Amino acid sequence: MSENKFSVEDATRLVAAGEKAAQDARRATRWFRVFVIAQAAYALAFTLSLDIAKVDYWKAFAPFLLVTLCIWMIAFRYRESIPRHGLRNMGIAVATWFALYTLMLDPAMQLFGLSSPWWWVLAGVISITPILACLFASSRR
Amino acid sequence: MSHPRKDLDTLIHSPVRFSLLAALRNLEDVDFKFLANLLEVSDSTLSQTLTVLADADLVTVRKETVGRRTRTWVGITTTGRTAFEQHLATLQAIVDSGNPGTSDIKGNGGQAAASGQPGESQ
Numbered sequence: 001m002s003e004n005k006f007s008v009e010d011a012t013r014l015v016a017a018g019e020k021a022a023q024d025a026r027r028a029t030r031w032f033r034v035f036v037i038a039q040a041a042y043a044l045a046f047t048l049s050l051d052i053a054k055v056d057y058w059k060a061f062a063p064f065l066l067v068t069l070c071i072w073m074i075a076f077r078y079r080e081s082i083p084r085h086g087l088r089n090m091g092i093a094v095a096t097w098f099a100l101y102t103l104m105l106d107p108a109m110q111l112f113g114l115s116s117p118w119w120w121v122l123a124g125v126i127s128i129t130p131i132l133a134c135l136f137a138s139s140r141r
Numbered sequence: 142m143s144h145p146r147k148d149l150d151t152l153i154h155s156p157v158r159f160s161l162l163a164a165l166r167n168l169e170d171v172d173f174k175f176l177a178n179l180l181e182v183s184d185s186t187l188s189q190t191l192t193v194l195a196d197a198d199l200v201t202v203r204k205e206t207v208g209r210r211t212r213t214w215v216g217i218t219t220t221g222r223t224a225f226e227q228h229l230a231t232l233q234a235i236v237d238s239g240n241p242g243t244s245d246i247k248g249n250g251g252q253a254a255a256s257g258q259p260g261e262s263q
Contacts, residue, residue: 011235017156018163018229024179025164029171080178084170084203084214137169 028081033135035075036090040131042067043097047124051106052117068094085140093130101127148231150224152197157182157190162225165200165217173213191215199224 046064049055079087105123133139153159160180165171177187194200199221203214217225 008235008239011232014156014159015229015232015236017160018232021160021163021180022166025168025171028175028179029168080172080175082172083168084172084216140169 029083031078032075032082032086035071036131036134038071039068039090039094040128042071043094043128043131044124047101047127048121051120051124083137083140086134089140090131090134093134096130097127100130148227150228152193152199153225153228155190157186158194159225159228161187161190161194162199162217162221163229165215166222166225168217170201170203170214170216173215176215194221 042064046060049060050057075082075087075090101123105127109119109123153162157180161176164176164179173184173187173191177184180187182190191200191202195202198218201216201218203216205212205214
């Protein structure tokens with residue numbers, strides 16, 4: 001029969017080790033949420049700068065592209081800690097955002113003559129929802 | 142009333158298995174390499190640990206081929222999460238009891254001896 005000694009100190013040590021492992025894991029994967037939020041924020045800022053601040057398209061697009069490239073490069077660098085399908089789904093979400101805003105919402109707003117800035121804010125928020133959906137684990141199942 | 146130590150799961154009790162389940166508890170499926178770095182264990186140790194836990198249906202191991210590379214994804218199952226939380230609660234009960242004496246854990250078929258020895262270097 002096998003048996004080993006197990007004291008309260010051992011239990012304390014194991015509980016502490018478990019907490020540390022969980023904390024380390026959370027810390028190492030937390031950046032993905034920041035990445036998703038940053039991408040969504042830049043996407044919204046891009047559309048708002050175009051349609052509310054009336055910034056020239058290429059002047060708005062160039063910094064957006066630069067920032068997007070930077071954060072994607074960082075994401076790729078730490079890809080080992082990305083949840084399964086995380087990067088793929090983000091790619092699909094960004095493409096969906098672009099198509100949704102450029103091909104559907106923006107032309108529709110112009111067609112219906114909705115000129116209030118709040119409509120553009122609403123359109124911007126709606127179009128970033130595919131990106132924000134990547135915050136939820138259920139989007140990757 | 143039985144001592145809480147009797148509720149300890151010998152399968153989870155090994156330090157590496159315990160840390161692995163603790164890390165996976167609040168995560169989605171994660172990459173094998175990431176897990177090995179996080180737990181500071183070798184690939185072979187992690188592989189062996191995962192085999193034991195996967196056989197007991199505590200974790201899932203999925204292999205995916207991306208181009209010419211194979212990526213292994215590891216996740217915790219509902220059974221694994223429940224078993225780990227029970228184990229943790231039992232450990233917490235032992236800690237809370239503050240019993241200064243030592244207790245014995247009896248292994249199932251030598252499992253505890255193989256996995257929970259203080260000298261285990263994993």
